Amino acid sequence: MSRTGRVRLASGRQLQKDPAGDGHFLAGPAGIVQLNASAAAILALCDGTLTRDQVIARVLPRSKDDSFAMDAREFLTAARRRGWIIEE
Amino acid sequence: MANATGIRRSDAPLRTGHGFAEVNVDRDVRVRSEQLIATAALEMDRLYERICESGCVLLLTDSDGAILHEKSNATLKGAFRVQRLAAGTLRSFAPERDVAAVNYKSSQHPLTLEDLAGEDPQMLRNVRSAYRIADSGVSVLIQGPTGSGKEAFAHAMHLVSRRAERPFVAVNCAAIPETLIESELFGYKPGAFTGARKEGMRGKILQSAGGTLFLDEIGDMPLTLQTRLLRVLEEQEIVPLGSETAIKVDLHVIAASHRNLREMIANGTFREDLYYRLNGITLELPALRDRADKERVIHHALAAETGNGRPAAIEMDARQRLVAYPWPGNIRELRNVIRTALAICEGGVVRGIDLPREIRESESNIGPALVALPAVVETSSPVNPLKAAERAALVRVIAECHGNMTRVAAQLGMSRNTLYRRMKRHAIPLAHGG
Numbered sequence: 001m002s003r004t005g006r007v008r009l010a011s012g013r014q015l016q017k018d019p020a021g022d023g024h025f026l027a028g029p030a031g032i033v034q035l036n037a038s039a040a041a042i043l044a045l046c047d048g049t050l051t052r053d054q055v056i057a058r059v060l061p062r063s064k065d066d067s068f069a070m071d072a073r074e075f076l077t078a079a080r081r082r083g084w085i086i087e088e
Numbered sequence: 089m090a091n092a093t094g095i096r097r098s099d100a101p102l103r104t105g106h107g108f109a110e111v112n113v114d115r116d117v118r119v120r121s122e123q124l125i126a127t128a129a130l131e132m133d134r135l136y137e138r139i140c141e142s143g144c145v146l147l148l149t150d151s152d153g154a155i156l157h158e159k160s161n162a163t164l165k166g167a168f169r170v171q172r173l174a175a176g177t178l179r180s181f182a183p184e185r186d187v188a189a190v191n192y193k194s195s196q197h198p199l200t201l202e203d204l205a206g207e208d209p210q211m212l213r214n215v216r217s218a219y220r221i222a223d224s225g226v227s228v229l230i231q232g233p234t235g236s237g238k239e240a241f242a243h244a245m246h247l248v249s250r251r252a253e254r255p256f257v258a259v260n261c262a263a264i265p266e267t268l269i270e271s272e273l274f275g276y277k278p279g280a281f282t283g284a285r286k287e288g289m290r291g292k293i294l295q296s297a298g299g300t301l302f303l304d305e306i307g308d309m310p311l312t313l314q315t316r317l318l319r320v321l322e323e324q325e326i327v328p329l330g331s332e333t334a335i336k337v338d339l340h341v342i343a344a345s346h347r348n349l350r351e352m353i354a355n356g357t358f359r360e361d362l363y364y365r366l367n368g369i370t371l372e373l374p375a376l377r378d379r380a381d382k383e384r385v386i387h388h389a390l391a392a393e394t395g396n397g398r399p400a401a402i403e404m405d406a407r408q409r410l411v412a413y414p415w416p417g418n419i420r421e422l423r424n425v426i427r428t429a430l431a432i433c434e435g436g437v438v439r440g441i442d443l444p445r446e447i448r449e450s451e452s453n454i455g456p457a458l459v460a461l462p463a464v465v466e467t468s469s470p471v472n473p474l475k476a477a478e479r480a481a482l483v484r485v486i487a488e489c490h491g492n493m494t495r496v497a498a499q500l501g502m503s504r505n506t507l508y509r510r511m512k513r514h515a516i517p518l519a520h521g522g
Contacts, residue, residue: 023387031404036390039399039436068397071436075399078435082403 006088007055007076008048013084015043026084033084042072046085052076201244203388204237207381214241214371222249227321227366229306230344232373235420238344239304241373246300251340254299257292262305269313274320276329293326298338306366307347307358318362341366376415376422377494377504385419386410386426393426400436406443413447414497414504450505479514482507486516 009015013028015035024040026033035043038059045055056072079085205215221228222245230238239258246256264272275291293301303309309317320326321341325334343366352358379385386407394400402410406429415421429442440448482500489495497507 023384026401032407033404033437034387034390034402034407036394036398036400038394038397039401042399071398074435075401075437076435078437079401081435082437 004088005051006048007046007050007052007080007085008088009043009046010083010086015040028084038072039075042075043079043084046079048088052087199240199244201241201248204241204244206379206384206388208374208379210372210374211379211381214373217369217371218245219248221369225340226368227340228342229349229367229370230342230373231349231370232344232346233375233418234346235418236373236375237419238346238373239302241371242300242302242342242344245342246302249300251299255296256300256302257296258302258304259292260304262308266310269309270316271329273313274316274326274328277331288328288330291326291328293320293339294328294335294337296339299340301339301341303341303343305345305347306343307345307349307352311357311359314359314362318359318365321362321365343367376418378498382411383407386422389419389422389426393423393430394436398430398436400430400438402438403440405440406438409440409443409447409450413450414494416503416505446505475514478510479516482510482514482516486511 009026010028013026016025016027016032017023018025024035024037026035026043041059042055045058050058052073055076056069059072076085080087201215201218205211218228218241228242228245230241232238242258243256246252259269259272261269271289271291273292275289275294278288303317320337320339323334324339325336326339327334349358349363349367353360353363376382376385386402390400390402410422410425417424425444425447426438428444429438430436433439433442482496485496485499489499493504493507497504500507502510
């Protein structure tokens with residue numbers, strides 16, 4: 001079976017927002033992870049329709065600074081290692 | 089051309105083929121550059137209902153057109169918010185789904201009173217007072233422990249006042265050698281003293297003219313200078329060192345101290361008349377450990393330290409430790425800890441091991457409650473009367489405070505960490521739960 005490289009949240013993981021609308025969380029079996037807005041934006045795009053690079057391209061600001069792409073890539077790597085997301 | 093909703097319609101395409109409505113956020117939706125995006129997002133919700141038909145997407149952009157925030161009825165709706173924004177433009181345009189909102193603004197904006205208030209009742213009271221007196225000319229004294237955000241609060245007050253366009257000048261009286269405070273504040277004429285700059289110096293008081301002079305740690309100001317400051321405040325004019333002519337100055341002072349100025353008055357180290365001149369109203373900033381919205385403050389610190397848009401997360405274990413830690417250095421310490429953790433963590437994910445040792449090992453994680461206190465010191469060594477007295481004092485205060493360690497620590501004037509250390513040393517037991 002060929003791999004598509006699309007990323008999605010691992011099963012049992014869910015993005016949540018606190019009622020005040022201020023905080024973002026990733027709920028999962030091991031508890032709750034607090035996210036900043038960028039992290040939440042990235043994980044929100046991990047819905048199984050996009051590859052990692054596509055996710056990064058989507059959240060990339062219209063700015064010349066590409067350190068964000070690197071940060072986003074590292075975050076996705078960490079998220080995969082922590083078992084939050086799965087690459088299909 | 090303005091339509092009924094006050095939104096300027098434009099046919100200029102954002103992208104080929106898509107007409108859009110353009111709204112000046114500054115004017116129409118009243119989003120100020122320093123304001124939290126949460127407010128902007130709320131305004132976007134309202135605006136969205138007003139102007140958007142199905143499939144519409146709203147974008148919040150900065151003045152360069154970079155997209156800061158998107159509002160749509162598609163999957164991204166409510167999925168995230170941006171932290172803060174530059175004064176920007178809000179755009180809506182016809183259905184198109186290949187755009188995602190982006191958080192990529194610097195955190196260099198000064199915080200607003202709303203940012204600082206969070207949801208803590210005492211802070212909310214402070215903010216209400218601050219608004220009421222912002223333009224009244226009443227002098228303000230801010231009291232609060234170190235790192236609790238006294239300067240940030242003073243700056244935020246300055247920004248909501250009529251003086252916002254003029255400078256906010258902060259002077260930390262504790263950070264300047266006593267001998268230099270005078271020239272720092274009052275300035276000097278050329279050649280006023282040996283080592284003075286050839287061209288003289290204007291002094292912070294004059295620099296702040298029309299704006300706000302923030303005097304931090306006013307309790308550290310030498311008595312002689314207190315007298316001079318009082319005179320400047322009363323006469324609204326200043327005589328620089330080495331000069332004979334007085335200069336008129338529109339001076340507004342916000343003073344702050346972590347010390348108890350009333351006590352200092354009692355022992356003669358602070359002038360009572362200056363105290364009353366500065367203290368039109370006292371605002372007390374709570375210690376971080378006493379804030380009811382500690383988790384929100386942590387969230388904001390994370391957002392502020394990743395204001396450049398770097399994705400970041402805090403795992404539960406680390407978060408629990410951050411919440412439980414007593415934060416003797418308050419918000420400043422919290423920001424430092426988060427900044428450091430973000431620098432050393434992997435991929436922006438902060439885990440317990442990324443936190444400094446004192447937080448990882450803080451005993452306050454236990455959430456202690458007292459069991460019955462043994463009335464007698466049970467040690468095999470001979471009783472040292474001083475130690476016995478300390479132990480007795482601890483036991484008494486703990487009992488008085490019904491085991492509320494925060495209150496005990498406050499009453500004894502020590503941090504909770506120190507308190508726990510002392511309790512351990514005196515074999516005063518703690519218990520879980522309760």
